[in-house]
Amino acid sequence: MYVPNKNIKLPADPNTVIWKYMDLSKFLDLLLSNKMFMSRSDKFEDQYEGTFSEPTFEEIKRISHDNPAFLDQYKQRRKNIVISSWHINEYESFAMWQIFTKNSEGLAIQSTIGRLQKALAVENRADQFIGEVHYIDYKKEYIPFEDDFFPFLFKRKSFQYEKEVRVLTDVSHLDKCVNEGIKINVDINHLIEKIYIHPKSENWYKKLVLELMEKLHFQFDVEKSDLESDILI
Template identity: 70%
Template sequence: MFENSSNINLTEDNETIVWKYLDLSKFLDMLLSKKLFMSRSDKFEDQYEGTFSEPTYEEIKKIAINNPEFLDYYKSHREKVVISSWHANEYESFAMWQIFTKNNEGIAIQSTTGRLKEALQPETKFKQYIGEVNYIDYKKEHIPFEDMFFPFLFKRKSFQYEHEIRIISDVSEQNLKLRDGLKIDVDIEKLIKKIYIHPKSENWYKNLVIEMVHRLGYTIEIEKSDLESDILI
């Protein structure tokens, strides 16, 4: 649970627009459970997730010569850190639709960094850190390690297209054994500013999403995708 807003570290602009692209089943699970799924950091496709760049690793190895448990802790710690990834962009991203949805079906949630902060406030058991990912050269650049969250706010430059802002939780103190991740309580109405439906989806699919959201009692605005706009000649 948050003691105050200082427990959350945000980018300076709380109006930064962020997106999450997901399939209908995950979206429905979020609406029904009123929880946000956070994936275990070592379960991401990027195997470097939560690890260190080469210069930092060499520095840590020197420290660990007389304290081998120091290095072992960093390796095992990835299993205790969970992440929810969001794409920072003023507009919809055609690339994100392609990467995170299939068969011309899916949902894009539009939010802001300020809304993420507000949505996480109620009765959260785990401290949250919200930060912007830095993209660096892992062969040359250094990753600071004085804060346990820092390794999870750096990725390789090849992932720069993600423009990622992420929510990070460390559940080490809770002694939890996580399989794939965990779900945390969120205020859905505060979390979601707008819902966008896949631009290439059929009308029946669009109607299904609209009816589902309304039947569950949500008043969230549902927008037509900007990528679906009619061509003007």
């Protein structure tokens, strides 16, 4: 379940709008399983994921000089932290459609911070934390390491277009092999506020999504993205 953490920054307004862009297969997996996938942090494309900025690393090296296990502990954590990424934005993002949907058959889930908090189920074996990502200069700026989740809540400025908020879970105590990631229980009706269909999709695709949700007994508002709407002259 979701657990507040005073060290982790989160937008104060629970109505802050967040998005998750995905293809149809991942959306169906979410609906069929009532589980949200969380990826192992060291499986992300960004090789800096879960690492430290240069000023912080220099301090950690000094600490680790007489205690090598200290640095090894942080290296191992990248395999034990799993993440679900969401995009903070009041409106749709053209860039997110381009990056996270491979063809015109993608879709986007619209939710809010408050809905995401409520959706994380009590029966999950590990607690979930939610935090907003900070974008910094890794050569100059310091990443604090008082909280074990901090390395996973900082990214390089090159990624600031992502405007990311993350669900984080530490699975080290589960005593199980985590390959690509894990699935956690979620309340789908709390999680999803509205669904947007890819702006380049055909009409049949929206109809298909509606039929699939009906068969699975879900009732969400479904709209086609208006990013490709007719130009008014």
